[in-house]
Amino acid sequence: MTASPTSGPTAPPDGFSTITPAELRRRWRASEEVALLDVREEGPYSLSHPFFAVSLPLSQIELRILDLIPRLSAPIVVYDDGEGYAARAVPRIRALGYSDVAVLEGGLAGYARVGEVFRDVNVPSKAFGELVEAIRHTPSLSADEAKALIERESDLVVLDARRFEEYRTMSIPRGVSVPGGELAFRAREIAPSPDTTIIVNCAGRTRSIIGTQSLINAGLRNKIYALRNGTIGWTLAGHKVERGNTARFLERPQASYTAALADAKAWAERVGVKVLDAATFARHRDEADTRTLYCLDVRTPEEYAAGHPAGFASAPGGQLVQATDEWVGVRGARLVLFDDDGVRARMTASWLTQMGWDAAIVGPDVVAPTEVEPRAPRRPPLPDIGAAAIDVAELVARAAGWTIVDLTRSPGYKSGHIPGAHFVLASRFAADLARLPGDGGLVLTSSDGAEATFALADARTATSRELRVLDGGTRAWTSAGHALEADRQSWISTPDDVYKRPYEGTDNAAEAMQAYIDWELQLVAQLANDSVSNFHVV
Structure with missing residues (x-):
């Protein structure tokens, strides 16, 4: 253990x-x-x-x-x-x-x-990816092997399975952004010849493995390889990454769609993915008070914004498999996935089913994607704080009399905050509010003011200083035309609220990247020793 x-x-x-x-x-x-x-x-x-x-x-x-x-x-x-x-x-x-x-x-x-x-x-997803590679022997290339192929083969495509934002930050040569849930839907259109070599890459290991195996499961006859250890492995091998690329494939497949759908149906049926009719989906919704239900649209964020079914959250398929716990908090719940093509939901559900989830799919014949308003995060009503609210104008007028306390997550605070604001975690008010300078009043702020409003009650139990909450938070400050500062910070609380992922960004230490890869490689052994996953790789 x-x-x-x-x-x-x-x-x-x-x-x-x-x-x-x-x-x-x-x-x-x-x-x-x-x-x-x-x-x-x-x-x-x-x-x-x-x-x-x-x-x-x-x-x-x-x-x-x-x-x-x-x-x-x-x-x-x-x-x-x-x-x-x-x-x-x-x-x-x-x-x-x-x-x-x-x-x-x-x-x-x-x-x-x-x-x-x-x-x-996102440990369950990453452990599952390692298990898939161990059982299916998913083919992969080292960074040196992939670089040699990229440089000498003309009939080759590199499909980057990460989110577009990650791809734009850095990518390997010839890479095109095709997030993981899109691969089985779009790869045949990008590489119509089975003679074309396909390399799938991500930042580390999971999305490369799952993406490569998705194409194999979907029946593509190409030579398909995962870039072993992703852009981390590429960087550790001393190869240069490119920055700012924007190559994407967003066109809806035409010539290859019939084959993609047929193969997705065959694979999903083999895995046991359930396709819900209108009556069954209605029953699931009726039972949502006794059985937890998540309704998730696995298409691209752009498609979701253009129209999605009522009550469905945007959860692009590749990321849903890679980071299931960012959308789904209840293990053992029902998951219903939507797409309008029959490929992406099936392939995503096939992975979630193998991960032990009760995952099913619906299409536009059951739920129509008619909603165009963004689905705002569900939150309880803000508490009425009455006279504790302070607006931007009053704060500016009496700036010298207040100490500003910023509860925004640390990366947001670092990128820009109200001048002079101190970073404090609300969970640590009891110890850290006492460390603030001065003895005058405190103004709590957060990105939109919501976290600060919810935190007011805890702050009152931790300090006797006068407390106010900035109405609308830091967003109201900038909307009023006031600048933020980023060159000076005051870290009252230790900024350990957000884990620095060694596979995101371009400033990661080599030791941290290697340690991350080493950790992923031992997950299968630790998974076996824990024995609670209910994973079953087909």
């Missing part, structure tokens, strides 16, 4: 229901519904957590939980590592209407005595 950097056993808070780690693991194995929430910040979460734990920091509960856990009666388990966050999280979650909330007995340390704990984020 992997050692856990825990602070020791956590006593169950008085008056709270608890669940043992053994019972939690039994539910996972039995495919029963349960959401396990790690209410620490994402940095500590990324160092050690149970396999199916979802990161939902205490300060983000009101902002994110209604989308992560749409059913108010779904079983929820929260834990921390002895910091006391779980005891604070339970009443906040219950106040939102959730009826079945328990604390994990013993916290992280208690869990580590009976189950594996894992590093990093």
